[in-house]
Amino acid sequence: MEKFEQIYQRAAERKGGSDPLEALLPESLGSDALAKLDDSRYLAQFTKSVFQSGFVWRVVEQKWPDFEQVFFAFEPQTLLLLSDEQWEQKAKDTRIIRNMSKVMTIKHNAQMIYDLQFEHGSFAKFIAQWPDDDIVGLWQYLKKQGKRLGGNTGPYALRQLGKDTFIFSNDVWGYLKAHKVVSASSPTSIKAMKEAQEAFNQWREESGRSLAQISRVIALSTGDNYQ
Numbered sequence: 001m002e003k004f005e006q007i008y009q010r011a012a013e014r015k016g017g018s019d020p021l022e023a024l025l026p027e028s029l030g031s032d033a034l035a036k037l038d039d040s041r042y043l044a045q046f047t048k049s050v051f052q053s054g055f056v057w058r059v060v061e062q063k064w065p066d067f068e069q070v071f072f073a074f075e076p077q078t079l080l081l082l083s084d085e086q087w088e089q090k091a092k093d094t095r096i097i098r099n100m101s102k103v104m105t106i107k108h109n110a111q112m113i114y115d116l117q118f119e120h121g122s123f124a125k126f127i128a129q130w131p132d133d134d135i136v137g138l139w140q141y142l143k144k145q146g147k148r149l150g151g152n153t154g155p156y157a158l159r160q161l162g163k164d165t166f167i168f169s170n171d172v173w174g175y176l177k178a179h180k181v182v183s184a185s186s187p188t189s190i191k192a193m194k195e196a197q198e199a200f201n202q203w204r205e206e207s208g209r210s211l212a213q214i215s216r217v218i219a220l221s222t223g224d225n226y227q
Helices: 004-015 018-023 031-036 041-053 058-070 084-091 102-120 121-130 132-145 152-160 170-178 190-207 213-222
Strands: none
Touching: 004 018, 004 190, 004 213, 031 121, 041 058, 041 102, 041 121, 041 152, 058 170, 084 102, 102 121, 132 152, 132 190, 170 190, 190 213
């Protein structure tokens, strides 16, 4: 397995030096900041990521203020008071992207968040307390307990929220396979996740960087990312 410094230097050469590369690296929030986020923001981001999956992201962004209005700013307890008929009406609202199956993920994920509030004080605390050295465990939890949060949808949502995580983008997955860091054939396999987690933990120990930054550096060190 390559040392992280080798990967970093290759990415820096592609991007014109360390300064341009550093400008492209994401920042993650600490546990305290994550725990202070309102639970509605987690449900909002999960929903946005679900609707962006397989759709034009720009359109979702343009309609997002209306999503916030239609779904009561994504307050879980308020949404869980809606009847089935009211959910059907909201799925037909022309202000949003009308997709019944995706709209119903809001109800399901609101229930997941609501249930964890009782156990952990808030869903935000549950996310904040999850150890970064087992971030794939959180991916699996969201896939199993949430709705449509499998694949890259859950990880991308976590990244947007500020939770430190790597991402199986095409470039990252291609690198991991080409360098035999993972032996599994699919990024959705538990074996691949565990192998990748072990590698990222090692690179994090070597570099002192976040999982998100390591992931971005890997992506920029390979593929077509020369500009």
